[in-house]
Structure formats: C-alpha cells, structure tokens
Amino acid sequence: KNQVEQSPQSLIILEGKNCTLQCNYTVSPFSNLRWYKQDTGRGPVSLTIMTFSENTKSNGRYTATLDADTKQSSLHITASQLSDSASYICVVVPFSGGYNKLIFGAGTRLAVHP
Amino acid sequence: EAQVTQNPRYLITVTGKKLTVTCSQNMNHEYMSWYRQDPGLGLRQIYYSMNVEVTDKGDVPEGYKVSRKEKRNFPLILESPSPNQTSLYFCATWPGEGGTEAFFGQGTRLTVV
DSSP states (O other): OOSEEEEOSEEEEETTOOEEEEEEEOOOSEEEEEEEEEOTTSOOEEEEEEETTOOEEEETTEEEEEETTTTEEEEEEOSOOGGGOEEEEEEEEEOOSSOOOOEEOOOEEEEEEO | OOOEEEEOSEEEEOTTOOEEEEEEESSOOSEEEEEEEOTTSOOEEEEEEEETTEEEEOSOOTTOEEOOSSTTBOOEEESSOOGGGOEEEEEEEEOSSTTSOOEEOOOEEEEEO
C-alpha cells in the first residue's frame, strides 16, 4: 500500500472555478509535507511546504491545509486558470533524521478547460 | 539563477548499450537524488547522495549506478539498459536541512528498445 495516497486521480474543471485536491498519508512521524506542481514533461516545482505543526500555507491562489491528527492534507486552488492544468503531487518527508527521503504520491492530474 | 541541469532531455537506445545521464547543480547543495517516474506511480527514488563520495540505494536501485566525485555533479549510469528501464528520470537536489525546498531537473525521457 502506498504511504501517500492522492485523490482524485484526475479532475476536469472550468476556468474560473475552484477545486480541492486530497492527500492521505500514513508516514509517521514526518518532518514536513509538500505540494508540487508538475507540468507535462517537466520537473516538479514546489508550491508549499508545511511542517507537522502548521495547519495552512498559502502561495497566491494555492492554499494547502494539513490535519496531522487525521493524516490528511488538501490543496485548494482558487479561481482556476488555464495555466493551472498540470499534475499536483503530495510529498511527505519522514522524520528520519537524514532528510534523504521524499515519499511521493502518484499525483492528481488537473485539466482546466475554457 | 538556481539550476539543476540534466542531459540529455530525450534518449532512445538499444538494450545493453551503456549510457550515462548527467545531472549538475549550481546551488552547492549536499543532497542529490535520482528518481524515475512511471505512469500511475509516484516518483521512486533510485539512488541518493548526501555529499561527495557518499551514495546509497533508494527504493529501486537495480540496474543503475551512480557516482559523486564532485559536489555539483551526480551522473546516473545504466551499464546494460533493458526495456523495463524505459521511464522519465528526474534529478533533484536540496540542502542538508529537511524543511528546505527541493529543486528538480527538467527530466530525461529514456526509451530502451
């Protein structure tokens, strides 16, 4: 079983609409949880990084939330734009002391249509 | 400008022909790592390095080698590529602290026929 599960696998929304992507994880304890945006054929780019003690982190129209008790995180995108079409990846960094590990979810593929 | 540079971006090769994918970073980061990305799966770690001459296996190291002779470079070597190594490969780098941002290269799409 994957340690980081994302839902939905894919999502289509209309330009201007909001959407929320989900991430459930079993990694424990963890150092931080990250959301990345990956355009097709490109490397992931960091959107937010939250430590285990943070509840929310914003980056423009992107807002990530974290509930460490239920081991859930979400990424909310406000007023979507065509350029938001990408895969969004949830990543958990275990509190292993070595910081050599990033555990990736499989991602949610978002398509924003005009 | 912070950069992680991978080469080549695209490569088609034949089974058994040795190849090297290069990765170079200009941020003086200690950590470097290689991942492969396959459809429906998250990025999986192949090898990582915590500093010069220090490397260790990730989750899927079979069929791959790495070296870290200089801090800025971390090449991925496939001694005898096989079709199951057809994938999208990413190099990543980050400083030694856990809460800091990781930077990824642009990716190398490898096809082994």
